[in-house]
Amino acid sequence: MTFRVHVRVMPRAGLLDPQGQAVEHALTALGFAEAGAVRVGRAIELDVAAASPGEAEARARQMCDKLLANPVTEDYLLNVESD
C-alpha cells in the first residue's frame, strides 16, 4: 500500500527565524498589524510504500532524521494520511 505523508519542518522554538521576521515585517508594512510570531519552515509531502500506516510513519521518521530536517535547528511533525 501507499500512504501520503505530510511533514512539517519548523525552526526549533527559541531559535531565531530571520525568514519569519522578514515576513512579519512585510505583513506589518502591508497593513496586517494583527499578525505576529511568524515562523517559516518547510512543508514536504511524499508517498511512502509500506505495509501499514505505522510502518510508513516509521520510515518517514527515518527520512526526516537523515535528510529532511536538520536535527540541530529544526523540529518536525509527521502526519500519515490513511486512504
Added chain:
Amino acid sequence: MTFRVHVRVMPRAGLLDPQGQAVEHALTALGFAEAGAVRVGRAIELDVAAASPGEAEARARQMCDKLLANPVTEDYLLNVESD
C-alpha cells in the same frame, strides 16, 4: 483574542517541482526506495489577533493572497487553531 494559524503553501499540482525531485533523488540514493511523488513547499505559522476564528481565517487568507503564496504557481491551505 489571538489565534495560531498554520499555512501550508505547496507548488500547484501539475507544475514541476525541482526541489521535490531533488529530495526524491536524494532519498533514493540514501536507500529510501519506497518514497515517491515528493513535493516541497513552505509551512508558515503565525498569530492573528481577531474577534473570531472565522475572522482570523479571512485575514490570513488575505495575507496569503497578498504575500505568503504566489497565486500563479502555488496553492495554500489554512488551518486555524482554536485555543
